[in-house]
Amino acid sequence: xxxxxxxxxxxxxxxxxxxxxxxxxxxxxxxxxxxxxxxxxxxxxxxxxxxxxxxxxxxxxxxxxxxxxxxxxxxxxxxxxxxxxxxxxxxxxxxxxxxxxxxxxxxxxxxxxxxxxxxxxxxxxxxxxxxxxxxxxxxxxxxxxxxxxxxxxxxxxxxxxxxxxxxxxxxxxxxxxxxxxxxxxxxxxxxxxxxxxxxxxxxxxxxxxxxxxxxxxxxxxxxxxxxxxxxxxxxxxxxxxxxxxxxxxxxxxxxxxxxxxxxxxxxxxxxxxxxxxxxxxxxxxxxxxxxxxxxxxxxxxxxxxxxxxxxxxxxxxxxxxxxxxxxxxxxxxxxxxxxxxxxxxxxxxxxxxxxxxxxxxxxxxxxxx
Numbered sequence: 001x002x003x004x005x006x007x008x009x010x011x012x013x014x015x016x017x018x019x020x021x022x023x024x025x026x027x028x029x030x031x032x033x034x035x036x037x038x039x040x041x042x043x044x045x046x047x048x049x050x051x052x053x054x055x056x057x058x059x060x061x062x063x064x065x066x067x068x069x070x071x072x073x074x075x076x077x078x079x080x081x082x083x084x085x086x087x088x089x090x091x092x093x094x095x096x097x098x099x100x101x102x103x104x105x106x107x108x109x110x111x112x113x114x115x116x117x118x119x120x121x122x123x124x125x126x127x128x129x130x131x132x133x134x135x136x137x138x139x140x141x142x143x144x145x146x147x148x149x150x151x152x153x154x155x156x157x158x159x160x161x162x163x164x165x166x167x168x169x170x171x172x173x174x175x176x177x178x179x180x181x182x183x184x185x186x187x188x189x190x191x192x193x194x195x196x197x198x199x200x201x202x203x204x205x206x207x208x209x210x211x212x213x214x215x216x217x218x219x220x221x222x223x224x225x226x227x228x229x230x231x232x233x234x235x236x237x238x239x240x241x242x243x244x245x246x247x248x249x250x251x252x253x254x255x256x257x258x259x260x261x262x263x264x265x266x267x268x269x270x271x272x273x274x275x276x277x278x279x280x281x282x283x284x285x286x287x288x289x290x291x292x293x294x295x296x297x298x299x300x301x302x303x304x305x306x307x308x309x310x311x312x313x314x315x316x317x318x319x320x321x322x323x324x325x326x327x328x329x330x331x332x333x334x335x336x337x338x339x340x341x342x343x344x345x346x347x348x349x350x351x352x353x354x355x356x357x358x359x360x361x362x363x364x365x366x367x368x369x
Contacts, residue, residue, distance in 0.1 A: 029051075046066075048065070048066050050064055051065060053115060059111065061090065063117075066085075078126065078128070079126055080124065081122075081124045084122075086119050091107070092106065092109060092113065094153065095226050096160055097260045097292065098260040098261065098288075099261070099337060100159075102334055105160055113150075116150045116152075117149050119146070120144060121144065122144040124141070125141045126140040136195050139192050141188065141191075142191075144187060147183075148184065151180065151181055151212060152179070152181075153178060153217060154179075179214050184209075185209065187208025188207055192204075199239050200238045202236050204233070204234045205233050207231055209224075210224065210228040212225045223290060224292050228257070231254070232252075233253040234251070235249075236248075246309075247304070247306045248306075250302070250304075251301070251302045254298065254299045257295065257296050258294070259292060260288060260292050260293070260294070261293075261335065262288050263289045264286070265337075265341040296332050299331040300329060300331070301324075301325040302327055302329075304322070304323050306322075307320045308320075314362060315359055316359070317357060318357070319356075321354075322354050322355075322356075323351065324353075325351050331347055332347055333346050333348045
């Protein structure tokens, strides 16, 4: 049994709009029972977490979060696991849906905006495989389904700019510019790891969907969430050249994030009531389609590094030369509307070389090489 408690104090200068300082208190009591294991059921556990979330002098929430894990051994080399967990989160993350830097803001649940809640079920299969005399592989396949409620998003026409010092009024409150809805997330992951042999590493692939639905957004129709990345691939390789030299490589690929972009841009013409003439500089208006109906370009990169190990009588050191984004891929970070009403991407963190040296002092008996 474990007891959790955390207090967060938000000064007035950190608040959105005018108001008193906010003090948040998160408390929890967690109990976990590991049931007696057997050959066919090597892992069995069930738990219950009781949590409270309180905004001092304002509101109080209580949660009961059950969870369990059941493992079944199919053969000496393979097993299957089934798990369920309920979770609650009293802090909401809100992200801009369209143009500009993806500003993330965190807001505490308060009043009409309740804490987020999720129920997740997962099923996993794992198997150890032996290929030859010195090659051992571990394969795992896992599928999951998550149901979410009380998630939040900006209402149409609102973004993080509502909370800048220039735009927020004395009565501005974040509850007025967001709306609540529900969502689902589901997918599958395949993970293959090589633990023995000269070359070690792993290969991971995930296919997933994250769908949100809000009555006040997108005409009530479901849409892909910002977190929806259809494909995610990672390949890691570690190869020791000698006792002192080794080389590592990591390649990742991710489907681009959904984003809301305008389908049409047109100028607004105003009539000058004093001269009775048309003013062609009335500003620019945008016409949007469905929410998150576009996707950013896919992101991928290769990171490589080479290490040289140095040993001394009082410690061991490692000199490392690494290259982030070795082939200088320009992955989009955000989009903006440039001159001529064209959409352009801004890329950060292109190729970055680095050189580092770490040294660990022996605290006990010197290890043998």
